[in-house]
Amino acid sequence: MKRPISFEIEKRGAGLARAGVLKTPHGEIKTPAFTPVATKASLKGIAPSQFKELGVQGIISNTYHLFLSPGEKLIEQAGGIHKFMNFDGPIMTDSGGFQVFSLGVGFGKKVSKFSSEEMFDFVNPTDGFTKSNIAPVVFDEEFSTSHGKLAIVDDEGVSFTSHIDGSFHRFTPERSIEIQHALGADIIYTFDECTSPTADHEYQKEAMDRTHAWAKRSLAAHRQDPAKDASQGIYGITQGGRFEDLRIESAKALADMDFDGYGIGGSFSKQDILGILEVVDNELPEGKPRHLLGIGEPEDIFIGAAAGIDTFDCVVPTRKGRTGCFYTHAGQIIIRNAEFKEDFSPIDPDCDCFVCTRFTRAYIHHLFRTNEMLGPILGSAHNIHFLTKLTANIREAILNKRLGAFRDEFFGTYQI
């Protein structure tokens, strides 16, 4: 049966780098590509009618957020996420795994471990928990006092409280797929367990094994709905944390399942993951597309593309942009700084986006200093364009067999 997602490699570069075309039911993405994050079915400050101008070929949206508000049923009722947000291009939805753990547990904070027995005190026994079916889990140690965040993992799935209203919910692989079917994106992801960056090898291995089991269950749940299986592609997410042996094991395990593509996940410092991308991509089927989940600043995109990543997403560019940190070919600038008050040059003289061709640093400095809405809008737009254009240029470089030379040129001026 013809799959809804297909991928063609147009040209191979040095090492694992490749330029290709990812075909989806809502159009193509020429890769490598930066596909920005529209967390709640909205790219911050940007209407879908502006996507083309900003070089946005596709986006990724968040299952966890859309599940909580407005709810997947409403989006299904609207005719799916494309109609809901009025974007007719390729859309992915992640599985919610990352958000359940990061928002539920307080990712990135100091964590501590709780035993299964300790965990039992937090769960609702009517949900079917027993002391033996709850896995030990790492928690933000302040969860019970500061914000009541809570996520409890067991072999069946994860129970968690909403970061919005504290309401209690439960995701299983089957439930995540059910929600993603209702949302109706072109590409959906398997439900995975995101561990803490400080998790040890033992816990990481345990979580990875659970992630593999959940990947199988996610795939089975997807296949069970032939209409959805025919209209939505599914990517498996590999995990394994910062441990190379686990990364290889995870990539092999996922490669053995019949996915349309692969997401490379992980809740840990990006230095760790980038170093082992080649290891992972070497194990994944060469002809399938690969998405690097949640990592995509300029230096990451160069490393990722060289290691065979096809698509990237990251909230950092829009978050930085709307708070006044702009990418330029010389590095990042904080536009509020006094040095830009009388600077009548564009944000980036080497950029052709509408922000750089129409407005000066002095004007945008003024917008941020006086809290005008237009400032964050321009910041979001410019940074998105900067990354889509950079990735398009990386693609061109791969097609022309000069990725290394282009990287040297870029970092000849760009200061991290």
Place this chain on the structure above:
Amino acid sequence: MKRPISFEIEKRGAGLARAGVLKTPHGEIKTPAFTPVATKASLKGIAPSQFKELGVQGIISNTYHLFLSPGEKLIEQAGGIHKFMNFDGPIMTDSGGFQVFSLGVGFGKKVSKFSSEEMFDFVNPTDGFTKSNIAPVVFDEEFSTSHGKLAIVDDEGVSFTSHIDGSFHRFTPERSIEIQHALGADIIYTFDECTSPTADHEYQKEAMDRTHAWAKRSLAAHRQDPAKDASQGIYGITQGGRFEDLRIESAKALADMDFDGYGIGGSFSKQDILGILEVVDNELPEGKPRHLLGIGEPEDIFIGAAAGIDTFDCVVPTRKGRTGCFYTHAGQIIIRNAEFKEDFSPIDPDCDCFVCTRFTRAYIHHLFRTNEMLGPILGSAHNIHFLTKLTANIREAILNKRLGAFRDEFFGTYQI
């Protein structure tokens, strides 16, 4: 000498209504027209490249705000306000009078009166104040405790503290014109004293006389700079509060001065001013354009246009829009309300703006409920378009001699 501003009446309607064309150095405005407020050289959430699509022919910006930040010198250095904000169409700047009084004194709050002698305690004697040259003034009674707001009027001008950082400044008619020359708008305004809505006839008369003297001085200051006089038109502002006799006196006094057009000002409830617009406009030279300052919701525009007003501005549409209150042909709707959660119809089925043709109420409800930036952007855009289109339709109705019929049609569905 040919004036930079000219006005042609194309057609007269019933009463004082007229449709015309206002010509400025940066293009024409077909009147009646709604010219939205870009307080700090930015229309909230909207880039100038979108103005045309939203029916925005021209805008008005605020001298007081731009003086405080980024400062008129910087805008002059940028090549003037048109280049600074990248809008090549007609721009007006108000004189700062309204803001000095409303932001300085706390307009709309409970006010109390201070004698000249009492006032002297607040001023800096090195600024040339004596007990006799300070006029009594109404103050927000909490000014000294809650926010340190302070404005002190004397016959020469007004001393006030910034609402941003409390720094002390002084505007005179000459200084206001000097700032507006640096800003470089197509139409500038005379410096006026805006009184409290509760001011009595005696104080209102005194303030009005001062406003007339300041109008003469503003005009003289403008004429003294032949280059600016040739490139910027100047409007005189009539005052008189809620008192018909003063309104007539003020209109006559201003009519006797050679302005390019007239602003009708006032810091009081809009019910009062709309009732006497006809009285004022009857006294003003028929061939000169008239701008109603700061008042422009749908019902006001109908009343104003019928009374011979040519252009309108108001911050309410953008303020309402970005907080989720949308104009529709059935009245205003609060999009956050639960009733719109599953409403897949457009904001206003009778509107052809990009918000209504592309997005549903359910989606915009979701954007506001989840604090997505795109919500306020769409609100600002739709409401601006609603008013520019309404005013364009009023113009059409005047041209077709059916303003009354159009008003009846509009209010047949629109609930205030």
